[in-house]
Amino acid sequence: GAVVSQHPSWVICKSGTSVKIECRSLDFQATTMFWYRQFPKQSLMLMATSNEGSKATYEQGVEKDKFLINHASLTLSTLTVTSAHPEDSSFYICSASRTGEVREQYFGPGTRLTVT
């Protein structure tokens, strides 16, 4: 149990367009989901914390108007990269915590975004 999926696994888009990435908890309910960004050969950097039914909390330096996060249900959070630019190209990873078990995060496989 505790499987997290992401869709798409990779996406290429043109500069100026928007891209939506989905994160789903397949077999459990997740009140809290987290979005990370990982640059090549670097660590995961937390972008934002997403709580079901409320606004996401963004880390310092992350533009909330550029990285829109929606957590409308207990099994789905979405990250929309708006007006994407080449510097937004990265690996985006989500994780989810089972409701009531906040100390463990289950990670998705990640989404590779390339902006041309």
Add this chain to the structure above:
Amino acid sequence: AQRVTQPEKLLSVFKGAPVELKCNYSYSGSPELFWYVQYSRQRLQLLLRHISRESIKGFTADLNKGETSFHLKKPFAQEEDSAMYYCALMLSSYQLTFGKGTKLSVIP
């Protein structure tokens, strides 16, 4: 501010040799530490956490508050241990702060 330091980017050991992956942390609160592992082409997965005091796949890690360390150890490395290892600190907000990771390569 909280910080997790993994001083080694790459660690190569021979099969059967002992392994120690270093992790140091800086945090004003009560620390809760984790080790995550990422095998090639796979997602990040939890290896162990300090509060469980467990041994997973032969790996152990002890939290040393005096030295602010949480080193990961295994007495005899196996080829299947080759992977990327991340040390992580959980904040009071349940967010994770990751170290930069250490790539372990076990030489047959």
